[in-house]
Amino acid sequence: MTINYINHELYMEKVRLYDIISKVGTPTYVYSKACFMSRITRYMNALKKYQTATQKHQIHYAVKANSNLTILKNIAAENIGFDVVSFGELDRVIRANGSAKKNIFSGVSKTEYELNAAIALGIHCFNIESEAELNQIQYLAEHNKTMIDIAFRVNLDIDPKTHPYISTGLEKNKFGIDIPLAKKLYLVAAKSSVLRPIGVACHIGSQLTDLAPFSDALTRVFDLVSYLKKNNITLQHIDMGGGLGIPYEPTMIMPTIESYIDTLCSPLQGRSESLFLEPGRSIIGESGVLLTQVNLIKHQKNKTFAMIDAGMNDLLRPALYHAKHRICELKVRSGSAESYHVVGPVCETSDQFCSHHLMIKPGDYLSILDVGAYGMSMASNYNTRLKPAEVLVTDNTWHVIRQRGSYHDLCQLEKI
Numbered sequence: 504m505t506i507n508y509i510n511h512e513l514y515m516e517k518v519r520l521y522d523i524i525s526k527v528g529t530p531t532y533v534y535s536k537a538c539f540m541s542r543i544t545r546y547m548n549a550l551k552k553y554q555t556a557t558q559k560h561q562i563h564y565a566v567k568a569n570s571n572l573t574i575l576k577n578i579a580a581e582n583i584g585f586d587v588v589s590f591g592e593l594d595r596v597i598r599a600n601g602s603a604k605k606n607i608f609s610g611v612s613k614t615e616y617e618l619n620a621a622i623a624l625g626i627h628c629f630n631i632e633s634e635a636e637l638n639q640i641q642y643l644a645e646h647n648k649t650m651i652d653i654a655f656r657v658n659l660d661i662d663p664k665t666h667p668y669i670s671t672g673l674e675k676n677k678f679g680i681d682i683p684l685a686k687k688l689y690l691v692a693a694k695s696s697v698l699r700p701i702g703v704a705c706h707i708g709s710q711l712t713d714l715a716p717f718s719d720a721l722t723r724v725f726d727l728v729s730y731l732k733k734n735n736i737t738l739q740h741i742d743m744g745g746g747l748g749i750p751y752e753p754t755m756i757m758p759t760i761e762s763y764i765d766t767l768c769s770p771l772q773g774r775s776e777s778l779f780l781e782p783g784r785s786i787i788g789e790s791g792v793l794l795t796q797v798n799l800i801k802h803q804k805n806k807t808f809a810m811i812d813a814g815m816n817d818l819l820r821p822a823l824y825h826a827k828h829r830i831c832e833l834k835v836r837s838g839s840a841e842s843y844h845v846v847g848p849v850c851e852t853s854d855q856f857c858s859h860h861l862m863i864k865p866g867d868y869l870s871i872l873d874v875g876a877y878g879m880s881m882a883s884n885y886n887t888r889l890k891p892a893e894v895l896v897t898d899n900t901w902h903v904i905r906q907r908g909s910y911h912d913l914c915q916l917e918k919i
């Protein structure tokens with residue numbers, strides 16, 4: 504994390520966070536450019552070690568983690584690809600100067616409109632997740648008279664041992680195609696004159712804290728790749744998805760980006776396939792904080808609630824996944840900390856951010872940590888609340904990269 508206290512006040516890089524609040528207000532997401540750019544550099548350097556003449560290992564940033572245009576533009580400038588799950592995300596990538604050619608289109612169900620639009624833009628690869636989708640894309644390829652590169656996303660029935668809502672690789676989940684069916688569908692696709700199966704994809708879950716499920720997954724993918732080779736289908740890439748976790752608590756032991764790459768790249772040495780990864784959280788998660796103000800303190804039974812001006816509409820992860828984010832004061836007070844149940848203003852019991860030891864008075868500011876991923880991208884206007892503003896910090900400067908908007912904006916598309 505690139506935040507720290509200087510003279511009892513919280514800074515991100517060289518910017519005093521209070522200076523942002525005094526101009527922009529709260530709730531506001533603030534991101535450190537140095538933080539996410541350094542993650543990208545680490546990914547690229549770790550992959551470079553394993554690069555060969557035929558193996559071009561690549562990362563594709565998972566846009567759904569944080570899709571702000573300025574963030575995408577900075578990432579696109581590093582010449583990496585993107586993993587998108589909707590046409591809206593692809594549209595953002597193009598607006599941010601990203602190239603469609605480097606995009607992977609994932610997602611369990613894409614509409615005909617989305618597929619046609621992505622075909623027209625010339626996506627690198629479509630990840631197919633069902634037999635029905637294979638038929639759909641084959642029909643569209645014939646209709647558009649174009650050759651389409653595809654991969655099948657397989658469901659390896661691997662337990663990533665993460666929160667059930669973010670585990671995706673189990674057979675009971677809606678994601679992917681089981682191996683017996685995948686074998687059949689590759690043969691069907693290989694016979695098609697408009698489809699070219701170039702890869703295999705999987706994504707076993709998110710916020711993984713252990714590398715073993717990734718290597719188990721890779722072993723199972725290798726079995727499939729061998730079967731396909733015997734049937735004269737040679738794949739160019741193996742896409743292992745995203746999922747590397749970040750330490751939401753300082754006590755959490757997390758595999759490093761380098762050890763994650765070592766685990767996946769060393770078994771690939773001496774083979775022909777390139778490794779694709781789709782990291783989201785491990786790139787952008789730790790770079791963001793959500794600045795919020797304590798509106799009031801409420802005592803009820805033997806609990807004390809700190810009611811903040813950010814709610815589940817601004818940061819959904821605690822309500823959706825029971826996620827716990829660290830919270831710290833913007834200005835350190837002297838005295839002793841007390842335990843507060845930190846809650847938002849939204850009319851839902853799940854609108855809460857766990858209990859924390861804090862030294863606060865009404866009007867004080869707080870910073871919710873590690874919210875760069877699945878923070879703003881999941882924000883909504885529920886309770887007719889404005890979404891947070893977003894700010895990017897670069898060394899000693901900062902810029903608003905998304906305005907807060909107005910109540911007028913919220914009603915603009917409606918008609919009476």
Ligand SMILES: *Cc1c(COP(=O)(O)O)cnc(C)c1O
Binds near residue numbers: 609746747784
């Ligand atoms: C969500 C998702 C990712 C990104 O996952 P992280 O845990 O943020 O790294 C990558 N690929 C697919 C298919 C996804 O659905």
